Amino acid sequence: MSSTELTVGKAVDWAFAGNVGAWLxxxxxxxxxYTRNQAIDELAVAARKAEAPVREVTRMGGDAPVPEARIVxxxxxxxxxxxxxxxxxxxTDQPSNPITGRVTxxxxxxxLAFISSGILGQYDPFAEGDDGGLLLLVYPNVIAVERQLRVSPSDFRLWVCLHEVTHRVQFSANPWLAQHMSQALGVLTSDAAEDVTQMVARLAEFVKKRRAGDDGPNDAGILGFMRAxxxxxxxxxxxxLLVLGTLLEGHADHVMDAVGPAVVPSVQSIRNRFDQRRQRKQPPLQRLLRALLGVDAKLSQYTRGKKFVDHVVDRVGMDRFNTVWxxxxxLPLPEEIEDPxxxxxxVL
Incomplete structure (x- = not known):
């Protein structure tokens, strides 16, 4: 771990961040x-139940033990x-500067408080769990969405678990993925230690291209500013990170649909209503926050990634697709996501 990475981590009072976020x-x-306890119990069972069909569809996981999910x-x-x-x-538990640590x-x-109301579940490969990571399922959000979509609670809870359990299988079957992600995150958060004038020059070039309308499909909005x-x-x-995220999300969406009605009887209805929900227009403030936090970019990952996985699996089958891991x-290159x-x- 680099000294810069350590500096970034020590600049934040993480315990305070958790407390503030929980309060907000x-x-x-x-x-x-009764409803809360039923949802908690059913999600725990669904997380275990999802493991077998996910392993069958993905051809990964083998006979490894099935860790328990944490319902939160x-x-x-x-x-x-x-x-x-x-x-x-x-x-660490103590930031390098207590005052700035609390501000950050x-x-x-x-x-995190803003994001927390939209997370149904998450596999965290960096948490300390039985398989090196931890599967979290956020039961209040699951209840809220299943009510909003008016779908079968049991089917929807299993459907959500299929997606998140796929992420668990991806990382547990391919341990190098977490290290690859960690290394990329380390570079992304590092201080390049370059002359400020170079950064200003890149920013000026970005603005110039934007004005000329020559910024390409991947350089719009906040993503373009980051690159600049x-x-x-x-x-x-x-x-x-963008390509890996697109692959992981698209692969999980492919698995959710591939298990079919034998596992989730109302899968098609859930998929249709969930996709309609993803495309729903948001109020202006919500749209701004979603753009700044990259929420819409993540939703794009589901669609583009699933198209990539669907195409490759259709052409060569799941066993040969698994060469990607x-x-x-x-792993696919950025241009290969668009052209499988x-x-x-x-690769093949």
């Missing part, structure tokens, strides 16, 4: 104790997320 988090939907509320997810971010950045902690907590102030290694690391060199045949020609 909106309450979950109104529900009786929004505050629980926030505290788990802040703790994971502390581990990722090499942080409060800012981080506020962001990044060094070349940081841009490459960002591309690695061999090493960093077999290029990946097939290069």
């Amino acid at each position: 988090a909106r309450p979950g939907p109104a529900a009786t104790d 509320d929004r505050a629980g997810w926030i505290r788990a997320a802040s703790d994971s971010m502390r581990v990722m950045t090499g942080g 902690g409060a800012q981080t907590g506020a962001v 102030v990044q060094s070349e290694p940081q841009r490459a690391a960002l591309d690695q 061999t090493s960093p060199q077999t 045949q290029q990946w097939i020609d290069r």
Whole structure:
């Protein structure tokens, strides 16, 4: 772990971030104790039940033990997320500067509080769990969405678990993925230690291209601004993370649909209503926050990644598709996500 990474981690009071985020988090939907307990119990069972069909479809996981999921509320997810971010950045329980640590902690907590109402589940490869990671399921959000979509609660809970358990299988079957992600994150958060004039020059070039309308499909909005102030290694690391995220999310969406009605009877109805929800227009403030936090970019990852996985699996089958998990060199390149045949020609 680099000294810069340690500096980043020690600049935030992560415990304070978790506490602030938990305090700011909106309450979950109104529900009786019976409904909450039923959701918690059913999600725990669904996480175990999802493992077999996920392993069957992905051809990964083998006979490895099935770890238990942790069922949490929004505050629980926030505290788990802040703790994971502390581990990722090499942080400690005590920030290097208590005052600035609390300021940055409060800012981080506020962001986590905003995100917490939209997270259904998450596999955290950096948390300390039975398989090197931890599967979290946020039961208030699951209850809220299944009510909003008016779908079968049992089917929806299993459907959500299929997606998140796929992420668990991806990382547990391919341990190098977490290290690859960690290295890219380290580069992305590092200080390039370059002359400020170089950064200003890149920013000016970005503005110039924007005005000329010559900024390309991947350089719009906040993503374009990030690229403008990044060094070349940081841009490459960002591309690695974007491509990996697109592959992971698309693969999980493919698995959710591939298990079919034999496992989730109302899968098609859930998929249709969930996709409609993803495309729903948001109020202006919500749209701004979503853009700044990259929420819409993540939603794009589901669609683009699933198209990539669907195409390759349709052409060569799941066993040959799994070559993608061999090493960093077999992951798709940014242009190959849009043109899966290029990946097939290069790797297979």
